[in-house]
Amino acid sequence: MLPFRTLISIDKSAEASIYLQLAEQLRRLIGDGILKTGQKLPGTRQLAELLQLHRKTIIAAYDELLAEGWLESRAGSGTFVADPLPLVRPQTLGKEIDGQRTHREPGFPFESKPHLVRPLLLMGEGLRLDDGFPDIRLAxxxxxxxxxxxxxxxxxxxxxxxxxxxxxxxxxxxxxxxxxxxxxxxxxxxxxxxxxxxxxxxxxxxxxxxxxxxxxxxxxxxxxxxxxxxxxxxxxxxxxxxxxxxxxxxxxxxxxxxxxxxxxxxxxxxxxxxxxxxxxxxxxxxxxxxxxxxxxxxxxxxxxxxxxxxxxxxxxxxxxxxxxxxxxxxxxxxxxxxxxxxxxxxxxxxxxxxxxxxxxxxxxxxxxxxxxxxxxxxxxxxMRRHLKKAHQTYLSRCNYFCSLLTSALAGSLQFVKPDGGLAVWAKFDPQIELAQLAQKAKVEGLTFSDGLAHNPPGKALNSTRLGFASSTETELEQSVAILRKLVKG
CATH class of the missing domain: 3.40.640.10 (Type I PLP-dependent aspartate aminotransferase-like (Major domain))
Structure with missing residues (x-):
């Protein structure tokens, strides 16, 4: 007989039920080939004595594995490891290409819609002049x-x-x-x-x-x-x-x-x-x-x-x-x-x-x-009190941000101070490649849109939205300082 007391370890303090722990470990012994197909298992009383568990726990574990097809009961003979086993070979979710299965490609065709492809706007770490998000710290x-x-x-x-x-x-x-x-x-x-x-x-x-x-x-x-x-x-x-x-x-x-x-x-x-x-x-x-x-x-x-x-x-x-x-x-x-x-x-x-x-x-x-x-x-x-507070805060940040852009980036971009909203529409000097600027800024810890999503077909506006609402005045200062460093040198 296999040394079940050595092979099976039950943690009575664990959240998982004891019978489920036992079933899982028996399942693993079968899967690893330690318990062979057709091999007879100890009776429920015998295994209960070996493992110092209640017989009803053994019965519940056996019933679980019988229901799953790992064990089979033979009338008058006992409980045996099933033959054949209900093993399912794990497969990836894609089709086979050159003898290898891939997670990426399915086995059926479908139409991908190009108009659905656009970059996700995420609120990451660090400084950001986003699309015009609110400051969640004010919520x-x-x-x-x-x-x-x-x-x-x-x-x-x-x-x-x-x-x-x-x-x-x-x-x-x-x-x-x-x-x-x-x-x-x-x-x-x-x-x-x-x-x-x-x-x-x-x-x-x-x-x-x-x-x-x-x-x-x-x-x-x-x-x-x-x-x-x-x-x-x-x-x-x-x-x-x-x-x-x-x-x-x-x-x-x-x-x-x-x-x-x-x-x-x-x-x-x-x-x-x-x-x-x-x-x-x-x-x-x-x-x-x-x-x-x-x-x-x-x-x-x-x-x-x-x-x-x-x-x-x-x-x-x-x-x-x-x-x-x-x-x-x-x-x-x-x-x-x-x-x-x-x-x-x-x-x-x-x-x-x-x-x-x-x-x-x-x-x-x-x-x-x-x-x-x-x-x-x-x-x-x-809600009305929150909106009033947020309005005052965003107005102050709008004024401060626009003054920073005017003083620090004069000649590098043009904008009209917005009547409202949470962002400034900024048109950069044609000599500034906006997409490259956005990449360089990201290295410096500042994230903003490269503006490509705003371009009409066949046109390059070299413009983007610079959101001010989600940043404090100190954060706006730091963001504009990075822009100034990159465009002014």
Missing amino acids: PMEELARAYRSYFRWGNPQQHFGYGDPKGNRLLREELSVFLNETRALRTTADNILISRGSMMGIHLASTLLLKPGQTAVVGETNWSGANMNFQQAGAELLTVPVDQHGLDVEALAELCQRRPVRLVYVTPHHHYPTTVTLPPDRRLRLLQLSQQHGFVILEDDYDYEFHYLRRPVLPLASADPNGMVIYIGSLSKSVAPAFRIGYVVASETVIDELARLRRIIDRQGDAMLEFAIGQLFRNGD
């Missing part, structure tokens, strides 16, 4: 933690932890309705709002609902690639119109509408992405007129409305839309922190109902706890 974490705890203490557990409305938590939708009506002059109820996981989901759902293959979606010549990807994924033909120092050229859009039918126009009128300029009132009115005249939907992405610095924010297109042609999309990810995936879509009730049906087939419901917690922050005033 109301303690207030949010209290709101989370209240979720577990209040209400019906079945309601809290069961399935909810695909439109989102009712409390948050009600509070958002009040907030949007007061700050943006919208006229909504909770039934006009769908909570999404960030603005990207809202754009995806709207694209799926509104666009059919071959229909035309129009965006600015410079535009957020995340929106472009969604329109292309829906099968739309993506056309562009120029963007100037005042934003989208609506007269160029009018000419385009004369030539062909347009289904959707995507705009970021408050702070055009990426250039940060604000669409003036006359263009806004003209855009609404064109929408009514030609029947296209306006998808208005108001991703950082809260942060406008020079004057009272210009009201959204949706607030001046008498004909229901605007779908309004916003996000709290820029207001709190990117990890908190809370966005919203505002539209007529019938549109929201249909968007909720679409959302249900890709994401049954959102994060009920997070949505409740954010709703609580709105209800008790913590």
